[in-house]
Amino acid sequence: MEIFKYKNYEEVSKASAAIVIREMMMNPELILGLATGTSPIGLYKNLIEAYNNHLISFKNVKTFNLDEYVGIDKFHPQSYYSFMYENLFKHVDINEKNINIPSNDMNNIEQLAAEYNTKMFGNQRDLQILGIGQNGHIGFNEPGSQLSNQTFVVKLDEQTRIDNSRFFSSLEEVPTHAITMGIRNIMYSKKILLIASGKSKADAVYKMVYGPITETLPASILQLHPNITIIIDEDAASMLHMESNHLKF
Numbered sequence: 001m002e003i004f005k006y007k008n009y010e011e012v013s014k015a016s017a018a019i020v021i022r023e024m025m026m027n028p029e030l031i032l033g034l035a036t037g038t039s040p041i042g043l044y045k046n047l048i049e050a051y052n053n054h055l056i057s058f059k060n061v062k063t064f065n066l067d068e069y070v071g072i073d074k075f076h077p078q079s080y081y082s083f084m085y086e087n088l089f090k091h092v093d094i095n096e097k098n099i100n101i102p103s104n105d106m107n108n109i110e111q112l113a114a115e116y117n118t119k120m121f122g123n124q125r126d127l128q129i130l131g132i133g134q135n136g137h138i139g140f141n142e143p144g145s146q147l148s149n150q151t152f153v154v155k156l157d158e159q160t161r162i163d164n165s166r167f168f169s170s171l172e173e174v175p176t177h178a179i180t181m182g183i184r185n186i187m188y189s190k191k192i193l194l195i196a197s198g199k200s201k202a203d204a205v206y207k208m209v210y211g212p213i214t215e216t217l218p219a220s221i222l223q224l225h226p227n228i229t230i231i232i233d234e235d236a237a238s239m240l241h242m243e244s245n246h247l248k249f
């Protein structure tokens, strides 16, 4: 594990984007795992800027998103499909056929989850971007989910629904279920880049780094990944007592 601490969200966004840009420059056919939520929005803005400055192209990049809500339409403004188009895809030259987002069609969701899973094992991610929930979830692997899970349909934790209700007009509107990569899919990526900012993440970040590896804090499994970089701001790092801005285990 390698941890880099930056002053604020803006710096976290720049530093994490620099890593993705470097990977894309080195490998134009990068297989990239993507996250949604507030954490990567700044990173995606920096990627769009790098694309506009002709530093990178998405033409031959393949993407796999971590998760999608179940029970809302794909085109709902708060679906992760819409999120990705709004915050990244519509601004760059990505080829639609290279975009992979878990399908949330309730008619055959189990089969769709299995298909997504199989596709991911044939497309090992070179780099997986992650955020972390206040409860220590990664993707939508909520506390208590088995660490051996592959892509599955999950009942969302109440804390997650409350956290994400900021994007909906009421808590009732937040979906109760989602389809998500399992921990096993996440661990099956060559490199992982996790970003976190804000005081509300400090406890989960501390437990992810120093806590026991346990289903009650799914992100703790990342201690076992051989190549993970964590980019956090001062607030998210506040419980780590870092003496310098860099920690390596």
Ligand code: F6R
Pocket (backbone or CB within 6 Å): 034, 035, 036, 037, 038, 039, 040, 066, 067, 130, 131, 132, 133, 134, 137, 138, 139, 140
């Ligand atoms: C999003 C995802 C989640 C988020 C996490 C943090 O695709 O899988 O694990 O990364 O909930 O969300 P934000 O960044 O909104 O605090």
